[in-house]
Amino acid sequence: MLPTVPSLADARAFSRRLRAWYRRNARDLPWRNTRDAYRILVSELMLQQTQVSRVLEFYARFLARFPSLASLAAARERQVLAEWRGLGYYARARNLHRLARRVVHEEVHVYEGALPAEPAALRALPGVGAYTAGAVASFAYEQRAALVDTNVARVLHRVFAPHLHPKRARDLKRLWAIAEAVLPRTGRAAWTHNQALMELGALVCTARVKHCARCPVRRVCQSTEDLDRGLR
Numbered sequence: 001m002l003p004t005v006p007s008l009a010d011a012r013a014f015s016r017r018l019r020a021w022y023r024r025n026a027r028d029l030p031w032r033n034t035r036d037a038y039r040i041l042v043s044e045l046m047l048q049q050t051q052v053s054r055v056l057e058f059y060a061r062f063l064a065r066f067p068s069l070a071s072l073a074a075a076r077e078r079q080v081l082a083e084w085r086g087l088g089y090y091a092r093a094r095n096l097h098r099l100a101r102r103v104v105h106e107e108v109h110v111y112e113g114a115l116p117a118e119p120a121a122l123r124a125l126p127g128v129g130a131y132t133a134g135a136v137a138s139f140a141y142e143q144r145a146a147l148v149d150t151n152v153a154r155v156l157h158r159v160f161a162p163h164l165h166p167k168r169a170r171d172l173k174r175l176w177a178i179a180e181a182v183l184p185r186t187g188r189a190a191w192t193h194n195q196a197l198m199e200l201g202a203l204v205c206t207a208r209v210k211h212c213a214r215c216p217v218r219r220v221c222q223s224t225e226d227l228d229r230g231l232r
């Protein structure tokens with residue numbers, strides 16, 4: 001069996017190249033210009049199963065209508081669903097509303113009206129899975145937290161563990177272990193690293209096409225199709 005977790009040297013080279021590439025190539029998206037946990041949570045929920053271009057149509061309008069967790073908690077469910085109309089997967093909106101009410105009204109003594117920073121505490125909230133918890137912890141609070149969604153799983157699978165099957169629960173756990181192992185040391189660097197991983201999966205190492213010749217991590221990738229890999 002091939003080793004699953006990359007060496008420290010490979011992990012460092014991977015993250016360094018990834019972050020350098022991100023600084024030059026990242027798209028300017030509104031949820032990347034804030035550390036407001038509520039705004040980041042809204043973006044993450046909207047982005048589940050939905051393309052970025054579609055989310056951009058709804059994101060600013062939703063936040064103009066509900067600019068804070070408190071304003072969302074004060075709304076009726078039908079008002080929240082009305083603002084979500086057109087995005088689909090309405091369970092996301094219902095869960096977001098339930099979450100806001102819980103944090104702001106029902107368990108205010110626990111949360112003090114704000115989203116927690118720790119992934120484990122975030123996961124206890126309605127509609128927040130392991131990925132979303134990691135995303136809010138990393139992108140809002142700059143915690144050194146790993147995150148694995150479909151895009152990230154695909155990239156890590158191709159780069160470090162092509163022998164795994166990301167759809168198998170046991171192998172997905174291994175991909176989470178790889179995601180932890182390749183995180184840089186500081187929370188701030190982890191913010192860039194996580195954004196970059198997702199951006200690479202969206203722009204370069206996509207589900208349909210691998211753009212290996214212009215991929216920043218091709219030198220450490222076990223699935224590269226770039227014939228010049230050894231020369232770079």
Ligand code: SF4
Nearest residue numbers: 205212215218221224
């Ligand atoms: S080298 Fe190719 S397969 Fe590897 S991460 Fe980059 S695009 Fe994906």
